[in-house]
Amino acid sequence: xxxxxxxxxxxxxxxxxxxxxxxxxxxxxxxxxxxxxxxxxxxxxxxxxxxxxxxxxxxxxxxxxxxxxxxxxxxxxxxxxxxxxxxxxxxxxxxxxxxxxxxxxxxxxxxxxxxxxxxxxxxxxxxxxxxxxxxxxxxxxxxxxxxxxxxxxxxxxxxxxxxxxxxxxxxxxxxxxxxxxxxxxxxxxxxxxxxxxxxxxxxxxxxxxxxxxxxxxxxxxxxxxxxxxxxxxxxxxxxxxxxxxxxxxxxxxxxxxxxxxxxxxxxxxxxxxxxxxxxxxxxxxxxxxxxxxxxxxxxxxxxxxxxxxxxxxxxxxxxxxxxxxxxxxxxxxxxxxxxxxxxxxxxxxxxxxxxxxxxxxxxxxxxxxxxxxxxxxxxxxxxxxxxxxxxxxxxxxxxxxxxxxxxxxxxxxxxxxxxxxxxxxxxxxxxxxxxxxxxxxxxxxxxxxxxxxxxxxxxxxxxxxxxxxxxxxxxxxxxxxxxxxxxxxxxxxxxxxxxx
Ligand code: NDP
Numbered sequence: 001x002x003x004x005x006x007x008x009x010x011x012x013x014x015x016x017x018x019x020x021x022x023x024x025x026x027x028x029x030x031x032x033x034x035x036x037x038x039x040x041x042x043x044x045x046x047x048x049x050x051x052x053x054x055x056x057x058x059x060x061x062x063x064x065x066x067x068x069x070x071x072x073x074x075x076x077x078x079x080x081x082x083x084x085x086x087x088x089x090x091x092x093x094x095x096x097x098x099x100x101x102x103x104x105x106x107x108x109x110x111x112x113x114x115x116x117x118x119x120x121x122x123x124x125x126x127x128x129x130x131x132x133x134x135x136x137x138x139x140x141x142x143x144x145x146x147x148x149x150x151x152x153x154x155x156x157x158x159x160x161x162x163x164x165x166x167x168x169x170x171x172x173x174x175x176x177x178x179x180x181x182x183x184x185x186x187x188x189x190x191x192x193x194x195x196x197x198x199x200x201x202x203x204x205x206x207x208x209x210x211x212x213x214x215x216x217x218x219x220x221x222x223x224x225x226x227x228x229x230x231x232x233x234x235x236x237x238x239x240x241x242x243x244x245x246x247x248x249x250x251x252x253x254x255x256x257x258x259x260x261x262x263x264x265x266x267x268x269x270x271x272x273x274x275x276x277x278x279x280x281x282x283x284x285x286x287x288x289x290x291x292x293x294x295x296x297x298x299x300x301x302x303x304x305x306x307x308x309x310x311x312x313x314x315x316x317x318x319x320x321x322x323x324x325x326x327x328x329x330x331x332x333x334x335x336x337x338x339x340x341x342x343x344x345x346x347x348x349x350x351x352x353x354x355x356x357x358x359x360x361x362x363x364x365x366x367x368x369x370x371x372x373x374x375x376x377x378x379x380x381x382x383x384x385x386x387x388x389x390x391x392x393x394x395x396x397x398x399x400x401x402x403x404x405x406x407x408x409x410x411x412x413x414x415x416x417x418x419x420x421x422x423x424x425x426x427x428x429x430x431x432x433x434x435x436x437x438x439x440x441x442x443x444x445x446x447x448x449x450x451x452x453x454x455x456x457x458x459x460x461x462x463x464x465x466x467x468x469x470x471x472x473x474x475x476x477x478x479x480x481x482x483x484x485x486x487x488x489x490x491x492x493x494x495x496x497x498x499x500x
Contacts, residue, residue, distance in 0.1 A: 008331045014044040020201030022062040023211030040339035040375035045104040051219035053227040059215040063157045063184035066212030073182030081128035086207035088124035101195045103330040107339030120172035126458035127176030147490045152483040154182035156235035159228045163241040164190035165296040177478035194218045238262040262471035266396040267424030270417035271301035274430035275310045282429035287321035289453040295400040299425040311406040319365040322380040346376040349399030356392040423465025427453040
């Protein structure tokens with residue numbers, strides 16, 4: 001698609017996408033088709049095939065054949081890196097197209113998406129370096145007669161199930177790292193936001209990835225996703241989504257082939273603000289931490305835990321910031337928060353807002369839908385006087401809803417922060433280095449931010465403590481997770497005989 005032909009206006013007709021197997025786009029044929037309506041405009045924007053379990057079998061078979069004949073895993077790291085670098089160029093070249101269709105399917109702002117897709121270029125570039133630097137270990141200290149080598153091998157066929165909140169970004173936090181060591185992939189994007197995964201298939205093939213190494217099966221989680229979790233020929237599965245579905249995946253893996261799992265699940269992430277913080281900076285950061293992507297991030301900073309002496313003043317500073325966020329049309333380049341992506345999520349968020357009101361929390365800001373003429377939009381919302389037992393303080397809302405809970409002492413702040421089943425991310429705002437370090441050491445979270453929030457990039461690994469998941473994605477660990485470790489003992493010279 002010619003990039004210059006993309007205009008920031010609604011398409012005249014929904015675009016048809018296929019799914020992607022063995023290096024080729026497969027049209028829907030006589031399969032059922034999903035028609036995705038833009039959650040911001042209520043018009044159909046894309047059409048994608050509803051694949052069946054038989055389609056999944058075909059994709060897994062293609063990935064298995066590609067893995068078994070070593071067309072990718074047998075290449076040198078340098079050759080794999082060359083393909084990943086070309087894919088980075090391909091993403092750069094089609095950035096506007098990916099951002100446009102994802103804005104329509106997800107309701108995210110176009111300006112935000114350009115940044116996200118640009119970040120994915122960096123993921124491929126960084127993983128290309130890792131393809132060349134991945135290595136094992138050796139033991140030269142086992143005596144004159146023995147040498148030990150530890151090598152890393154790709155796991156095999158890797159399934160990747162992704163959610164609707166960061167369709168392209170979450171995929172690209174996994175795909176280049178999984179490919180770096182030589183695995184084959186079958187991806188199952190969310191039924192609501194599948195287009196960008198299919199475009200990635202085209203980009204990878206154009207970059208020279210051999211056929212069958214990357215496949216995309218579009219379809220419904222409860223059927224195709226569940227079948228992937230149960231599949232005996234999928235060696236590892238990376239799942240990102242709700243903790244509820246994560247439990248089903250663990251059960252399915254245990255009941256089938258004990259496939260290795262990577263899980264990135266929910267979060268209820270604290271933003272701890274001390275009175276000695278740069279409060280202007282912190283207020284902007286807290287507003288960004290909950291407002292970005294309409295709060296539909298697993299790492300959203302949803303719980304503001306603020307020192308009591310400044311709690312009221314600081315909550316007002318955050319409210320002033322959040323009241324200025326531009327909510328609106330995702331295709332408008334000035335929009336900061338777009339639509340709520342799914343109807344179910346919209347209902348869930350509004351339900352929690354009602355629950356917050358009925359539980360006795362104080363509504364400081366927002367608390368209602370925003371009428372934009374079409375689509376589903378929710379005003380940035382803050383609840384004050386939130387106690388730890390309230391559902392809005394304990395459960396993942398996954399929307400632009402911030403709760404405010406004051407604390408008196410550092411120990412109490414840490415206790416409140418850890419009083420959750422989750423452990424995905426946390427932020428601390430203070431100019432006191434001792435407090436910052438004490439909090440980062442004692443709060444249980446896989447990602448931590450000090451005097452900033454939601455920072456990221458390809459270098460640092462991501463993942464959660466507690467019920468937020470297993471394993472790590474991205475960084476060097478993001479490649480190592482998708483390898484098996486093999487230990488080899490090598491006899492030098494003649495063995496001491498056991499018999500005679
Ligand atoms: P899900 O966990 O249902 O969906 C995530 C992915 O899993 C989608 O691709 C989905 O497919 C697929 N899926 C659904 N059921 C199964 C299954 N039985 N086996 C295998 N795959 C399956 O999340 P929801 O979209 O329902 O969101 C619900 C809640 O999850 C949110 O409110 C939020 O709290 C949390 N969430 C967390 C995310 C995170 O980044 N950690 C991301 C998204 C949601 P399909 O789209 O077809 O259903």
